[in-house]
Amino acid sequence: TxxxxxxxxxxxxxxxxxxxxxxxxxxxxxxxxxxxxxxxxxxxxxxxxxxxxxxxxxxxxxxxxxxxxxxxxxxxxxxxxxxxxxxxNPSQYLNYQNFSLRDLISAVWYNLQPLAEKKQIKLIITGVEQVEILADKSRLTQVFANILDNGIKHSPQASPITLHLSLGGSDSQAKSLVICDIIDSGEGFLEADLPYVFNRLYRGDTSRKRNSNSFHTLAQGSGLGLSIAQEIIQAHGGKIIARNHPQTKGAWLQIILPLQPNHVTPPVKKTQKR
The missing domain is CATH 1.10.287 (Helix Hairpins)
Structure with a gap:
């Protein structure tokens, strides 16, 4: 320095x-x-x-x-x-509610099944069975739909997509975070593209693509999917990380979200009158 x-x-x-x-x-x-x-x-x-x-x-x-x-x-x-x-103004466009994150992911995959079945791709969900989270259900649906849709499009025929849910956090706030790892078996991202994959309209250097059908072919689509996913996750007080998985060599997207955002008051549950 x-x-x-x-x-x-x-x-x-x-x-x-x-x-x-x-x-x-x-x-x-x-x-x-x-x-x-x-x-x-x-x-x-x-x-x-x-x-x-x-x-x-x-x-x-x-x-x-x-x-x-x-x-x-x-x-x-x-x-x-x-x-x-x-x-x-992220907080203005988020509508918080309590829901099961695993149920949301299952619903997203159900809608993507026609696309997945054409390539004989299955989603394997592992980890924590029940994860209740306070978040914007519609926005997180948008995030997982985008990532899983990309995973299907850029995965080889008859290969699985793995989604692992776990809980984490600091010692003072044990299990205050949900960590979601989404891993496919495609070609992954080019190492040179990794620092920029969340940039708006970033397309990468098409002359250096290893395979035009791989996940890292950023020239396909609008170039905004991962940017929107990052904005949504950050608006919730979380973060999203892109890397290549050392075993599958495919794309590995890790989403970290607070189960209970600090700046949000939990909705009051209504009780039925007797």
């Missing part, structure tokens, strides 16, 4: 402040743009959907392709707006 002269410290802080300001201005401008684009894109999607019902092959194939791409852009816009709202 070394000390900077007082003048250089001032210049460094000024540059950092300007960089932060430019980033905020860019995000704000992009959010305004996405708001303006959502309405015309929705109109285009409705027109394309109407045309697809009236046309016949091969014309209908072109319209369906246009509809798919339009819907993809609409999803991208909604994801960006969600990300911006969560980043600006």
């Amino acid at each position: 070394f000390l900077l002269p007082q003048q250089e410290i001032g210049i460094f802080l000024e540059n950092q402040q300007r960089l932060t300001q430019l980033t905020e201005e860019r995000d704000r401008a992009f959010s305004d743009l996405t708001h303006e684009l959502r309405t015309p894109l929705t109109s285009i999607a409705l027109v394309a959907e109407t045309l697809s019902k009236r046309l016949h092959p091969p014309e209908v194939n072109w319209v369906e392709r246009m509809l798919n791409e339009t819907n993809r852009l609409i999803d991208l816009i909604q994801n960006w707006l969600d990300l911006s709202q969560l980043h600006a």
Whole structure:
């Protein structure tokens, strides 16, 4: 370590402040743009959907392709707006309730089963049987749906996805955290991409991809899925870590969440009147 002269410290802080300001201005401008684009894109999607019902092959194939791409852009816009709202004021967009985390994960997997069955992929859930958590059920559903969907898409045929639940915490707050490890058997992330996988719209260097079907092919999708997952987890006071598993060599995403966030008052359970 070394000390900077007082003048250089001032210049460094000024540059950092300007960089932060430019980033905020860019995000704000992009959010305004996405708001303006959502309405015309929705109109285009409705027109394309109407045309697809009236046309016949091969014309209908072109319209369906246009509809798919339009819907993809609409999803991208909604994801960006969600990300911006969560980043600006996370607590305002969270609706806390008590629920079973394991039941939520099972429900998410049930909805993904048609996709999983095509590749003969099964989810193996291990660890703690019952984990009651105070969190936003809808937002955590979004997190696990995104991660498990990616796991299915980028896993080899007939390979399992393992999800392990455990409890942890400091000595003074034993078992105050739930730790969820999600591991697949795909190609994993490129080591060079790992520091950036949670960055907005990060696509990685496609020239260095080992396999275009692997999890680390960040060019697929909107490039916002893991960013949104991180914002949601951090808004709950938790964290999410991406790495490659040493045994399966696949993607390993670890989610750490407080069972009871410090800044949230538990909802009062209603009792029936006799």
